Amino acid sequence: MPAVTRVVLAEDGVLLREGLAGVLQRFEFAVVAAVGDAAALVDAVAAEDPDLVITDIRMPPSFTDEGLRAALALRATDPGRAVVVLSQYVQAEYAARLLDSGDGRRVGYLLKDRVVDIADFVGALRTVVGGGTVIDPDVVRRLLRHRSDPVAALSPREREVLALVAEGHSNAAIARRLTVTEAAVGKHVGNILAKLGLPPTDDTNRRVLAVLAYLRSNPEGQR
Secondary structure (H helix, E strand, O other): OOOOEEEEEEOOOHHHHHHHHHHHHOOOEEEEEEEOOHHHHHHHHHHHOOOEEEEEOOOOOOOOOHHHHHHHHHHHHOOOOOEEEEEOOOOHHHHHHHHOOOOOOOEEEEEHHHHHOHHHHHHHHHHHHOOOEEEOHHHHHHHHHHHHOHHHHOOHHHHHHHHHHHOOOOHHHHHHHHOOOHHHHHHHHHHHHHHOOOOOOOOOOHHHHHHHHHHHHOOOOOO
């Protein structure tokens, strides 16, 4: 790790942004850019090529997940990019998406409350820059609960449909088996994929991933 770690900081709250910048500069971090939205973050990283990116999740204009999406885009371009995202709340889905980026190394997901403990916060940043992964303990607990059995979130009918998918039946065949319309089966399948956290992609067979989740949850093959 270099003696001085160059940082691009993205946080829409001016007071928090300035406060973080001041803290970082006390611990051999050089804030080479401090910005307030995701577009400016991407531009600053392209211009500065920092050692570390620190970003809030929710930023203008919609205050939903702009910062996270920018972080994922940066990691897609450079899987080794060290990124720490800050969140006000425990959001396991966001943490999971970040951990799935690159090879899962050099990333951090911290709650903003952790910034209050300066030593822990700085230590977490140094761990990420050094090649490690740091996830807030509250987020880890939520992830473990969320991932322990994702199929448990399905309704009885959705589990029945997923079991038939696992047996290799098409939507039309499932509709005949359950005496429902094919459209109804399609809706169930859509709900299943959403609940299992399998968003639409161009290169992933979501039905196969759903079946794998079902088999992990139900190794004995019982509905």
